[in-house]
Structures are given as C-alpha cells and as structure tokens.
Amino acid sequence: MLFVIATPEILTAASSDLAAVGSAVMAANTAAAVPTTRLLAAAQDEVSAAIAALFGAHAQEYQAISAQAAAFHDQFVRALTASGGSYAMAEAANASPFQTVLDAVNAPTQALLGRPLIGNGADGSAPGQAGAPGGLLYGNGGNGAAGGPNQAGGAGGNAGLIGHGGAGGVGGAGAVGGNGGTGGCYSATVGPAGTAGLASPVSTAATPGKGATVATPTCSATAARAGKVAPAPLASPAAIPPPSAPPRPAATAQIRL
Numbered sequence: 001m002l003f004v005i006a007t008p009e010i011l012t013a014a015s016s017d018l019a020a021v022g023s024a025v026m027a028a029n030t031a032a033a034v035p036t037t038r039l040l041a042a043a044q045d046e047v048s049a050a051i052a053a054l055f056g057a058h059a060q061e062y063q064a065i066s067a068q069a070a071a072f073h074d075q076f077v078r079a080l081t082a083s084g085g086s087y088a089m090a091e092a093a094n095a096s097p098f099q100t101v102l103d104a105v106n107a108p109t110q111a112l113l114g115r116p117l118i119g120n121g122a123d124g125s126a127p128g129q130a131g132a133p134g135g136l137l138y139g140n141g142g143n144g145a146a147g148g149p150n151q152a153g154g155a156g157g158n159a160g161l162i163g164h165g166g167a168g169g170v171g172g173a174g175a176v177g178g179n180g181g182t183g184g185c186y187s188a189t190v191g192p193a194g195t196a197g198l199a200s201p202v203s204t205a206a207t208p209g210k211g212a213t214v215a216t217p218t219c220s221a222t223a224a225r226a227g228k229v230a231p232a233p234l235a236s237p238a239a240i241p242p243p244s245a246p247p248r249p250a251a252t253a254q255i256r257l
Contacts (some may be wrong), residue, residue: 011084141166153178
C-alpha cells in the first residue's frame with residue numbers, strides 16, 4: 001500500500017510559482033508574435049517572398065502550439081491549486097473534531113489544577129524559562145530554555161503518569177544547568193539535566209558552574225546524570241627567579257718581615 005504525504009503550503013507556493021512562469025512565457029510569446037509572423041521580404045523577387053512566407057508560417061505554427069501549451073499550463077495550475085485547497089480542507093476537517101474533543105477532556109483539569117489531562121508540555125521560550133508539565137494522564141514534559149549570561153538554565157517540565165520528563169536547559173556563563181523533569185510511572189525516564197555554563201573569562205580564576213540537581217524520579221523512572229561541571233581556566237604559574245651567583249671569597253693581605 002502506498003502512502004502519500006502532501007503539504008498544502010508547499011502546493012500553494014508551487015502553484016504560484018508555476019503561474020508566474022506561465023505569465024512570463026506568455027508575455028515573451030506575445031512580444032515575439034508580430035516581428036516573427038509578419039516578416040517582410042528582403043527584395044521584390046519571388047525567392048525572397050517565398051522565404052519570408054516560409055518563416056512567417058513557422059512563426060504562426062509556433063504561436064498556435066504556444067497557445068495550446070499555455071492552455072494546458074493554466075489547467076495544470078488550477079488543478080494544483082484545487083488539490084492544495086482540498087488537502088488543507090481535509091486536514092482542517094480531521095483536526096477540528098479531535099481538537100474539540102481534546103479541549104473538552106482537558107477543560108476540567110485545566111480549570112482546577114492548571115494542567116491538562118492529555119498533551120505534551122510546551123518548551124521554554126524565554127531565557128531560563130522552565131518547560132511546561134505534560135498532561136496528568138499522558139504527556140511529555142517540555143524542555144527548559146537555555147539561560148542567559150549568569151543565569152541558570154530552565155528546568156525541564158514534569159511528565160504525566162505516562163511520559164518522559166523534559167530536558168533541563170543549558171546554563172549560561174558561570175551558571176548551573178536546569179534540572180531534568182520528573183518522569184512518569186510506566187517505563188518513562190527523567191529528563192537529562194542541563195549542562196553547566198562555562199566559567200566567565202575574567203583575569204582571575206572564575207568559579208566554574210555547578211552541575212544541575214537531578215529531579216527525584218517517581219515510580220519506575222530512572223534518574224539521569226547531572227550535567228558536567230565546566231572546568232575553571234588554569235592560572236599561569238609564577239615566574240621562577242634565576243639562580244644567584246656564588247659569593248666570592250674576601251681578599252687577604254700578606255705582610256713580609
């Protein structure tokens with residue numbers, strides 16, 4: 001069985017490009033119609049008149065074929081545009097009832113607990129923002145966003161009963177990584193902790209960022225290792241002074257009697 005995947009946006013863009021190509025070709029054919037179909041004979045003799053008539057007949061045949069090609073092109077563009085619209089309408093028709101049912105199912109828990117029953121949590125978007133938790137029954141936690149300078153990475157969102165915890169965001173320079181989200185109960189894993197940021201490049205040795213704390217797993221979830229600590233830059237060793245010269249013995253005077 002063959003499966004076809006169609007993207008309505010790509011079909012719409014392709015039909016627009018093809019329409020532009022057809023318009024350009026039609027404009028070129030229209031501009032060349034008069035100079036090529038109405039050739040003047042080079043002289044008043046019969047040979048020149050026959051040559052002009054021959055080339056004019058070829059130009060008229062080309063214009064007829066071009067008109068047929070333009071009609072076929074227009075039909076193809078209309079069919080492609082209609083196909084893109086049909087795919088878009090089919091996707092909207094299929095998604096609308098499912099989304100309506102899902103919204104109705106998630107409405108009670110969203111109103112009471114501020115968390116859906118089914119669905120994945122959104123990833124953090126702002127620097128250092130934590131990922132949203134997944135649905136209470138089923139859903140993966142969102143990933144935490146990376147932190148800005150001297151800002152810890154966002155924590156990963158917690159998973160639902162079934163799901164994986166979100167990954168912690170990478171810490172900014174000199175800051176810790178985000179904590180991994182807590183995994184669900186059924187064969188889910190805790191999200192990996194974010195990697196600590198590199199030490200700030202200053203003249204003195206900077207304190208390296210610490211590894212993120214791993215969230216405590218629930219049920220059968222296994223904890224992921226915390227992010228590695230970034231090494232601090234090594235200070236340059238002190239210069240060793242050159243060895244001093246050995247002391248010279250003092251001069252003694254000799255007295256003769």
